[in-house]
Amino acid sequence: MSEAPISRSPVRPGTATVRDGWEVDARIAAGQLTLSDETPLAKVHVRAPFDRASRAALGVGFGRTARADLGTGEVLVIGSGPGEWLLLGAPGTAGALRAAVEQRLAGTGEFTTVLDLTHGRALVRLTGREAATVLAGVCAIDFSDAVTPDGTALRTSLAAVVTDIARDDRSGVPSYLLHVERSSGQYLADALLDAGRPSGLEVTALRGIA
Structure with missing residues (x-):
């Protein structure tokens, strides 16, 4: 019997595992500022x-x-x-x-x-108290609580890529879903990791919607 096909995100995992039929990153970040590939959603x-x-x-x-x-x-x-x-x-x-x-x-x-659009788009999640600082490094939007609170959605240029952004906080911690064309997925992830390196941004595993 042939094995079921595995779906792959455009964002390359550092340490790969398979979850829900998708190849995903198996790393679990120890820090408080994380980037996760949510493309399988x-x-x-x-x-x-x-x-x-x-x-x-x-x-x-x-x-x-x-x-x-x-x-x-x-x-x-x-x-x-x-x-x-x-x-x-x-x-x-x-x-x-x-x-x-x-x-x-x-x-x-x-x-x-x-x-x-599941297989045609890329989706990453940036989570942490310093998430707005990271976004400020690649976007001119004001991501302060007063201007873009939890529950805000917008479309803008992020690292020169048209991006749909939704603020979706997790347990009171700022969290942003960033949705782009599949072809831009790896580029956006790399740009965010570069911008977040001074703040200690780490890659973590798929977090899911709940």
Whole structure:
């Protein structure tokens, strides 16, 4: 019997292991400032008319995030642009998540598109009290709590790459999900590690959505 195929992120793992059908980094950071490759998370992209019935059905407006249960486990819904949403779920749930979203939007009467982008995009998470300092080294956005608090979503240039950013704090600690084209994944990870080296940034294993 042939072995199941292994999916691979564009971000190269230092010490590789397989989790949920993906090759991921097995390292566990000892420090308080970490970068994790979250590319294996299910990624479903939605386009629909801005600020109408689909927005109400998804429960999240432009520039904000919220957690929801669509029947596939906990999902992070990100209002990534006007009439655009990115939904992140546990690895391996993309098909079920896409179906659940399509069902939820079917009753809106609006023309919508729902796409599975899981293998076509890269996603990393930067977590720690000094995370905003690291981001300031590669981006001109003000990442202070007053300007970009927990639950903020935005699209900007990060290290000269167009990036969707969602602040999604973990147990009160600042944490940022950074979503880019697959081809830019390794470049962005390297840029963040370079910017975070003075602050002690370390690579750690996949953290997941919960």
